[in-house]
Amino acid sequence: MTMAVENRVLVVGTGLQGKAVIHDLDGSPLIGEVVAADHDLEGARRFAAENGLGKVRFLPLDASHEQAVVSAIKASGANLVVSMLPVSFGPRLARAALDAGVPYVSSNYTGALVELDQEARAKGVTILPEMGMDPGIDLLLGQMAIAELDEVHGLYSYGAGLPEPDCADNPLRYKITWTFEGVLMAYHRDGLLLRDGVEITVPGAHMFKDEYIHLADFPVVGELEAYPNGDAIRYLDIFGLGKTVNTMGRFAMRYPGHCRFWQTLKDLGFLDETPLPGDGGSISPRQFLAHHLTPRLQFGPQERDLVIIRIRTWGLKDGKKLSVTYDLLDYRDLKTGLFAMNRTVGYTASIGAQMILAGAIRQPGVLSPARDVPAQAVMEQLQTRGMIVQRRAESS
Numbered sequence: 001m002t003m004a005v006e007n008r009v010l011v012v013g014t015g016l017q018g019k020a021v022i023h024d025l026d027g028s029p030l031i032g033e034v035v036a037a038d039h040d041l042e043g044a045r046r047f048a049a050e051n052g053l054g055k056v057r058f059l060p061l062d063a064s065h066e067q068a069v070v071s072a073i074k075a076s077g078a079n080l081v082v083s084m085l086p087v088s089f090g091p092r093l094a095r096a097a098l099d100a101g102v103p104y105v106s107s108n109y110t111g112a113l114v115e116l117d118q119e120a121r122a123k124g125v126t127i128l129p130e131m132g133m134d135p136g137i138d139l140l141l142g143q144m145a146i147a148e149l150d151e152v153h154g155l156y157s158y159g160a161g162l163p164e165p166d167c168a169d170n171p172l173r174y175k176i177t178w179t180f181e182g183v184l185m186a187y188h189r190d191g192l193l194l195r196d197g198v199e200i201t202v203p204g205a206h207m208f209k210d211e212y213i214h215l216a217d218f219p220v221v222g223e224l225e226a227y228p229n230g231d232a233i234r235y236l237d238i239f240g241l242g243k244t245v246n247t248m249g250r251f252a253m254r255y256p257g258h259c260r261f262w263q264t265l266k267d268l269g270f271l272d273e274t275p276l277p278g279d280g281g282s283i284s285p286r287q288f289l290a291h292h293l294t295p296r297l298q299f300g301p302q303e304r305d306l307v308i309i310r311i312r313t314w315g316l317k318d319g320k321k322l323s324v325t326y327d328l329l330d331y332r333d334l335k336t337g338l339f340a341m342n343r344t345v346g347y348t349a350s351i352g353a354q355m356i357l358a359g360a361i362r363q364p365g366v367l368s369p370a371r372d373v374p375a376q377a378v379m380e381q382l383q384t385r386g387m388i389v390q391r392r393a394e395s396s
Helices: 016-026 042-050 066-076 087-100 111-123 137-147 180-186 234-238 258-267 285-296 340-358 375-384
Strands: 008-012 033-038 056-060 080-083 104-106 126-128 151-163 191-195 198-202 214-218 222-228 247-254 276-278 281-283 305-317 320-331 388-395
Touching (some): 008 016, 008 066, 016 033, 016 042, 016 340, 033 066, 056 066, 080 087, 080 340, 087 104, 087 111, 126 340, 137 151, 180 285, 222 258, 234 247, 305 340, 320 375, 375 388
Parallel strands (some): 008 033, 008 080, 033 056, 080 104, 151 247
Antiparallel strands (some): 214 222, 305 320
């Protein structure tokens, strides 16, 4: 194992998720120094001071320029880069890490990073995207559940970031733990499901309609509405599943009533992106909603959010039908102020970075948590950080 004093991690992006990465790395004996880089470091400095983070130093950085990131890696002496910036920054940050010859970890979707796989393998550099909450924890739990079956017939993946029931006290029963603009953009994303062997495309404009939603029950909160969340068919390739699979679904969840409300707003054009003229300029309906609702959907200082990830797989084991379900739950840490959404994203990325530095993940190239990361070990680490992992199996 590499000595802690030699491990210096550059964390690019110090927003809500980035603060969670910094917090977790600072507490690791494997890490000698954490270099927090962003164009605005005021919030990160305040967070580090309030939480007594002694290993963190700060580096002003405009990450929109690839060469600036390369220079930052060299100047900081980092031997690993973690990105907590939006997905649009991913290719240039991964490229910079690859040019510097150091591993790269991110919570964003792989996307265009697949183009770096061959070069990363040749250079012996590990690139690990999708190491967050969703994607991330869902892929790790999926890996564990699938391993329990001899033959997989179906897989459902669920993810939710919600206020606890006691503080779900506004008309939407929803509060913000990441950018509301990002939430509204996700409400336009097309979905792709597999039902009884037939691929079904769910247009973003219809994702909240009754024919695409169903209820899922959870002991902590009761019934939640599940609606399509992106492409579920990609799981077939990610997990290397065969032709025995006839059902796949990937769903986000909200409290009952959410889907009907937002479908109504969609039908009325409130999520349209075309700017409308007004006094002093123009603004789109979606931008108006984001600006108007953001201050009205904030958590109070003593209110907690709840993250739920569920993976349910079913198929055959030893010739008998078996269904395996894994749930992960996490809550806001009121001591640090970190939301469950921040913890599940940032801590997972931090654990991935530490596993690379410790040699538990050695493979070069563009990796996936679904096949290249020791899932059980990550779950054990998340549990030491207060997250709850539960397993249930039902045979017939």
